[in-house]
Amino acid sequence: MSTFSHLNAQGEANMVDVSEKSDTARSALAKGYLVVSQAVIEGIATQSVKKGDVFAVARVAGIQGAKRCADLIPLCHPLALSKVDINFAVDDANRRIEVTCLCKVTGKTGVEMEALTGVNVALLTLFDMCKAIDPGMRIEGVGVVDKQGGKSGHWQAGSNT
Incomplete structure (x- = not known):
């Protein structure tokens, strides 16, 4: 008998049964973050990246990534997301682009994996669109910073709860 939630009694991979859980918001x-060169920041600012509007394409890619999370992560439940919001902030001082992904659902399971997938797909898309300018870019600091709902209530990164 396993104490891991995603293993059955025989130790095999298993999708958790959430059918008895209540739907909650x-x-x-x-x-x-995508750490980039000054040339990438300038290319984005002047809209001179040859592949086009990097933020528009990465936003759509991130939304699509969040929606397809269950197709990519084997034991995730498919969710009917009610909101996916991808945003970008250019941090000139640290030569990086911050990407955030907010996901919302009313359902039986959380949306952390969808938010993480959305961020990663958006970051990978930015990388793809700018790699001709700077092949040495790197992705870093990816994580969940806030989650709400369900049995655990509200959690924020850096909090002890």
Whole structure:
């Protein structure tokens, strides 16, 4: 008998049964960074990146990534997301682009994996669109920073609860 939630009694991978859980409003906010060269920041600012509007394309990619999370992560439940919001902030001083992904759902399970997938797909898309300018970019600091709903209530990164 296993104490892991995603293993059955025989130790095999198993999707958790959430059928008895109540539907509640849930949200998760994930964040990550793409560390870039000054040339990338300038290319984005002047809209001279040859592949086009990097933020528009990465936003759509991130939304699509969040929606397809259960297709990518084997034991995630498919969710009918009610909101996916991808945002970008250019941090000139630290030569990086911050990407956030907020996901919301009313359901039986949380949306942390969807928010993380959305952030990662948006970051990978930014990388793809800018790699001709700077192949040495790197993704860092990806994580959930806030989640609400369900049995555990509200949690924020850095809090002890």
